[in-house]
Each structure stands twice: as structure tokens, then as C-alpha cells.
């Protein structure tokens with residue numbers, strides 16, 4: 357495969373080409389080079405490529421190309437698992453379609469439905485939405501599907517898992533089958549899910565960009581063996597030593613996320629949490645603050661694991677090991693995007709060690725072991741950060757207001773004492789403010805897995821069907837569900853994912 361494909365060579369219009377170049381894309385990434393021509397040729401495609409390698413534009417460019425802007429009808433629909441992702445994808449599609457003036461509308465739960473209905477009346481060409489709210493509009497007859505030619509499932513394996521599949525089936529049932537193109541993209545595509553997917557598609561072309569590992573090589577991956585009760589101290593020490601530009605800490609449950617962000621703030625970090633129980637306005641404002649760098653640490657459930665593209669995320673911490681290996685791939689994929697480097701740290705309690713091997717087997721990549729850092733190492737890390745800052749300030753050479761005071765200090769003391777005092781003042785000494793964290797039980801071993809772990813706050817059926825899907829403690833083992841009409845009762849156990 358040619359890794360240096362120019363967008364000019366992919367047979368796209370001048371208007372779209374210009375828009376793509378304006379986005380700063382010079383060459384197509386491998387998944388784009390391989391799937392754009394197939395998609396333009398109206399083939400159904402299952403596209404699997406690593407996180408952060410440009411899958412959005414891989415389906416976005418050909419979709420925009422196919423829109424007839426004179427036709428005032430929805431022609432393409434993209435379905436994504438979370439609201440934040442729907443918004444992000446719609447923004448990217450808007451940019452790609454700017455040359456052709458394609459109208460793109462995000463449709464997601466938690467936003468005023470009246471406003472959405474008004475926007476739908478303005479005849480958007482492309483809808484990017486979450487399943488629950490799309491269905492809502494279909495049922496209210498405020499969204500028509502009869503002119504849709506292209507259906508795209510972003511994070512396809514997640515969308516075809518239990519919890520979403522019935523919604524997807526219902527949406528697909530409203531789209532004319534004749535001439536429908538179906539495109540599925542994800543960084544992970546477990547076999548059983550792919551087999552479900554193929555039932556929705558016509559002769560799908562399966563494109564897997566050939567890589568040895570499922571994760572991006574530019575992400576350094578470590579694990580730290582640590583007792584549950586020591587996790588928080590280890591996390592803060594790592595934050596002090598590694599001083600990430602932006603960091604995401606993933607926790608297993610909503611309670612965990614709330615407690616962790618509170619505890620981080622108590623210890624002097626600027627952290628906020630994001631999970632499915634927060635209001636939509638809060639979720640968006642937290643994410644915005646994180647993107648703008650007003651929060652250093654985003655604490656999240658898996659609601660933030662898939663698809664989010666936030667530049668500047670240098671470190672991902674799995675405070676709790678994820679429940680399945682796919683989740684690991686997506687979580688750590690929030691760093692090391694678009695060719696950048698990143699670091700992923702995964703905490704493992706001794707009993708959870710077997711899960712580490714399951715993850716490694718799936719990703720085909722070994723994590724390197726890192727010893728939990730000591731207090732001294734953390735202090736050293738903080739000092740180093742302060743020394744770097746002082747050096748930068750010296751280089752900025754804007755110090756004349758401070759020179760007199762400096763001379764005075766130096767007359768009374770020797771130079772190294774003065775500098776040591778400044779270092780001490782500026783260094784954040786390891787903080788031992790007590791924090792409250794409820795201990796999480798380790799993931800159960802396969803044999804003792806309980807069907808409803810730690811009964812959670814999943815909410816009613818309506819909630820679950822909406823995109824505010826609860827990614828929480830009781831995220832059940834998601835066994836693939838067969839498409840409608842094929843489901844049999846008692847037809848043997850569905851083969852579930854590895855753990």
C-alpha cells in the first residue's frame with residue numbers, strides 16, 4: 357500500500373480538496389487512502405484502523421462528496437455512541453463540507469428538542485447523532501429517512517453491542533434498503549461483532565490497515581502493580597513526576613470519577629470529572645475547559661474513551677483497569693494521535709494481573725512494568741519542573757523589576773541558599789491531605805463474574821436507550837445480539853468477549 361497518497365489522487369472535487377487542505381491535511385492517512393476510493397465507488401466498507409489515524413475524514417470526505425447540495429433532504433446519517441463524539445464528528449464534517457456548503461446537523465440527547473426540530477426544518481444534508489435522540493425524531497416524524505443513501509456507524513463495534521443494537525436496527529429499518537451504502541469504522545472490531553455487522557451490509561469490503569499492533573506504536577505503555585489503597589498516592593506521584601500537559605484519568609464508575617476528581621482538587625490539582633450522570637451542559641463545559649487547558653486533569657468513565665480528539669493529551673492513566681481489552685485500546689488512544697507521542701499508565705491490583713495478559717494478547721503489545729514511584733522521586737520530579745520553569749523565566753529575560761531585590765538578597769546570603777529558598781517556595785511538596793476514596797472491588801475472575809456487579813444507577817429504559825448510556829459500574833458483559841429475526845431463545849450461550 358502506498359503510504360504517501362495525496363488527496364489530489366483520490367478523485368475528489370476541487371471544493372472538497374480545498375476544504376481538506378485548509379484543515380491542514382497534506383497526505384491521506386493509510387485508512388483514508390484505502391477506504392475513500394471504495395466508498396466513492398458505493399461499496400459497503402468495514403474500516404478498522406488504529407486510534408487517531410483519521411477515520412473521521414475517511415468516511416467524512418466521500419460522504420460529503422456524494423451530497424447533492426441542491427437536494428433539500430437528509431442524504432447521509434452518521435451514528436455515534438456519545439453526544440460529545442457526535443458534536444466533534446459533526447464539526448469535522450462541517451469543515452470537510454465547507455467548500456461544497458454542505459449542511460451538517462448534530463442531533464443528540466440533553467439538548468432542547470424544540471430547537472433541534474427547528475434546525476431539522478432547515479433541511480440539513482447530513483445528520484450526526486446519537487441513537488436515542490435520532491429515534492426520538494424518527495418517532496415524532498420530525499426527521500425523514502427516505503432520501504438517505506449512506507449510513508455510517510462510527511465506533512461501529514460499540515454501536516453493535518448490546519445496549520445500542522436495537523436502536524440501530526430500528527434506525528436502519530427506516531432507511532430505504534435499495535441503494536443504501538453502509539460504512540462501519542472503529543479501531544477495534546471483535547470477530548462476533550463483525551459477523552453481526554456483515555448481516556447489515558451488502559458484500560462488505562473489509563479494510564484493516566496492516567499493523568502489527570492494535571495500539572499506536574507512538575504510545576509508550578506501562579503498567580504499575582499497586583494495591584487498591586495505594587492507587588491514589590501513586591497517581592499523584594506520577595502526575596508530579598511526569599507533569600503531563602493534559603491528562604485523562606479513567607475510573608471504572610461514576611462514583612469513582614466524582615471521588616477522584618474531588619480528591620485531586622484537595623491535593624492541589626485542577627481536575628474535573630465527566631460521566632453520564634452529569635447534565636449535558638456540564639459535560640460540555642468540562643470538556644471545553646479541558647480543551648482550553650483550564651483543567652489539567654480530566655477524570656472520566658468510558659464515556660470519554662471513544663473517538664474524542666483532544667490535542668495536548670500527553671498522558672492517559674487507567675486508575676482502574678478497563679473491563680474489556682477494546683476499552684483499553686480506545687482509552688489509551690486519547691493520546692498519541694495524528695503521529696504525536698503519548699504515555700499510557702495502567703494500574704493493576706495483584707488480583708487483576710490476569711486481565712493484563714488478556715489486554716496484551718488482544719493488543720499484541722506488551723506493557724512495560726514500572727515500579728510505583730517513591731515520595732522522594734515525586735519531590736525530585738516537582739523540583740525538576742520548577743528548575744525548568746526558572747530556566748524558562750531566565751530565558752524570557754524580563755527581570756529588571758526584580759534585580760534590586762535580588763542584589764539585596766545576595767548581599768545578605770550566599771547565592772545557593774537564596775536559590776534553594778526560591779526552589780523550596782515554588783516546589784509543590786508532596787501533599788498528604790487525606791482524601792476519601794471508596795475502594796473498588798477488583799474485577800472478578802471469569803468464574804466468579806456476577807451478572808450485575810455493584811448495582812449501579814443505570815436509570816430507566818428510556819435513559820438507557822438514550823445516548824447518556826451509563827458506562828458505569830454495572831456495565832454488563834455485553835454479549836453480541838443477533839439482528840432482529842435471527843434471535844433465537846435458548847439457542848446456546850452467545851460467545852462473549854474475552855472478559
Ligand SMILES: Nc1ncnc2c1ncn2[C@@H]1O[C@H](COP(=O)(O)OP(=O)(O)OP(=O)(O)O)[C@@H](O)[C@H]1O
Pocket residue numbers: 380381382383384385388405406407408409410411412413542543662663664665689693694
Ligand atoms: N490526512 C491527515 N493529515 C493530518 N491530520 C489528519 C489527517 N486526517 C485526520 N487528521 C487529524 O488526526 C486526528 C485524528 O483523527 P480522527 O479523530 O479522525 O481519528 P480516528 O481514527 O477516528 O481515531 P479514534 O479511533 O480514536 O476515533 C484529528 O485531529 C484529525 O484532524
Ligand SMILES: [Mg+2]
Pocket residue numbers: 411412510663
Ligand atoms: Mg474516530
